[in-house]
Amino acid sequence: MLAVVPPPVTVRVPSKINLHLSVGDLRSDGFHDLVTVFQALSLVDEVTVAVTDDPGVEVYGEGQDSVPTGANNLAWRAVQALAAYVGRDESEPKVRVVLRKGIPVAGGMAGGSADAAATLVALSALWRLDIGRDELAGVAAKLGSDVPFALYGGTALGTGRGEQLVPVLSRHTFHWVLAFDQRGLSTPRVYGELDRLREAGDPPRVGSHAPVVEALASGDPRQLALLLGNDLQAAAVSLRPGLRRTLRAGVNAGALAGTVSGSGPTCAFLCADAQSAVEVAAELAGAGVCRTVRVAHGPVPGARVVGGENDPRPAPPQVHA
Numbered sequence: 001m002l003a004v005v006p007p008p009v010t011v012r013v014p015s016k017i018n019l020h021l022s023v024g025d026l027r028s029d030g031f032h033d034l035v036t037v038f039q040a041l042s043l044v045d046e047v048t049v050a051v052t053d054d055p056g057v058e059v060y061g062e063g064q065d066s067v068p069t070g071a072n073n074l075a076w077r078a079v080q081a082l083a084a085y086v087g088r089d090e091s092e093p094k095v096r097v098v099l100r101k102g103i104p105v106a107g108g109m110a111g112g113s114a115d116a117a118a119t120l121v122a123l124s125a126l127w128r129l130d131i132g133r134d135e136l137a138g139v140a141a142k143l144g145s146d147v148p149f150a151l152y153g154g155t156a157l158g159t160g161r162g163e164q165l166v167p168v169l170s171r172h173t174f175h176w177v178l179a180f181d182q183r184g185l186s187t188p189r190v191y192g193e194l195d196r197l198r199e200a201g202d203p204p205r206v207g208s209h210a211p212v213v214e215a216l217a218s219g220d221p222r223q224l225a226l227l228l229g230n231d232l233q234a235a236a237v238s239l240r241p242g243l244r245r246t247l248r249a250g251v252n253a254g255a256l257a258g259t260v261s262g263s264g265p266t267c268a269f270l271c272a273d274a275q276s277a278v279e280v281a282a283e284l285a286g287a288g289v290c291r292t293v294r295v296a297h298g299p300v301p302g303a304r305v306v307g308g309e310n311d312p313r314p315a316p317p318q319v320h321a
């Protein structure tokens, strides 16, 4: 009898920015307690998984040469983690993973985490697993602090390492311009730099997340713009002083406010509306302060099968200025 090979499955997965990121002290396990407000953006990666006799990972698109294709790739780690969780042979799962990247690598926008989350959703469909998103989130959290958020998307409050999530009401759509830097920044290095800055002095800390949550419910970008805050920004700027210029340039170009996204170095600029975002992007692209500029909006849903019942729409446009 012929074995039926299931067709490949493609999942689209959002990037994230941190609208608010409050970093606590270093814990004994090497992580920091966080209070963060994530928003998922329309800048996406796409991940395709297929049954194969030639297992492995292929990477195309943004930063493809700096993404590992071996066992260190977060998508491959997701394949192994899910195989182990459901009791399949994890030594050599017969799966090929193709990543089409739009999210900058080591950019503070959780691209690797997004690929891991997308792989979990895609494999669940490929292997026809009866496994819900909440159960997948348990597997996701072991792969990285930001992986569960990429499963759910939307806007959410993250606590613990960032993996404990509660949805946050966000009215309307917010419009963003993203400035990609020439090179990435290592997340552990940026956390380490913050610890060093805190040992040497007392860098300012962001306040409570509550006003951010209120501004999101109001849907008013001008209110939200006053409240963007990130404790890791000082550390990212300390390691990459040129980011100061980028942040200034975005506001000079007409953005309401700018912030470093997570551990950076990508800078995210909140704009008054979609038209303003296109104008800010065009001006920032000509300012010579970054490698590439993108326009995006949020919130958008988490990892979704392309063409599945939850994906009635085509891919969101990624406007390149």
Ligand SMILES: C[C@@](CO)(OP(=O)(O)O)[C@H](O)COP(=O)(O)OP(=O)(O)OC[C@H]1O[C@@H](n2ccc(N)nc2=O)[C@H](O)[C@@H]1O
Residues within 6 Å of the ligand: 018, 021, 030, 031, 032, 033, 034, 036, 107, 108, 109, 110, 111, 113, 143, 144, 145, 146, 147, 160, 161, 162, 187, 188, 191, 261, 262, 263, 264
């Ligand atoms: C800073 C943030 C903000 O959302 O995002 P990115 O800028 O990386 O996208 C996250 O906290 C990054 O999450 P993620 O990239 O998943 O980190 P993990 O793989 O879990 O951890 C990588 C390393 O970052 C540091 N880390 C991470 C999370 C946390 N709460 N405290 C930490 O100190 C630790 O040094 C850890 O070894």
Ligand SMILES: Nc1ncnc2c1ncn2[C@@H]1O[C@H](COP(=O)(O)OP(=O)(O)O)[C@@H](O)[C@H]1O
Residues within 6 Å of the ligand: 066, 067, 068, 072, 073, 074, 075, 099, 104, 105, 106, 107, 108, 109, 110, 111, 112, 113, 115, 116, 184, 185, 187, 262, 263, 264
């Ligand atoms: N699928 C993947 N996509 C991007 N980076 C990956 C992936 N798998 C492993 N990595 C490694 O993880 C590091 C962090 O990447 P990424 O998740 O893009 O950034 P950040 O943690 O700043 O959001 C990269 O430097 C890269 O070497």
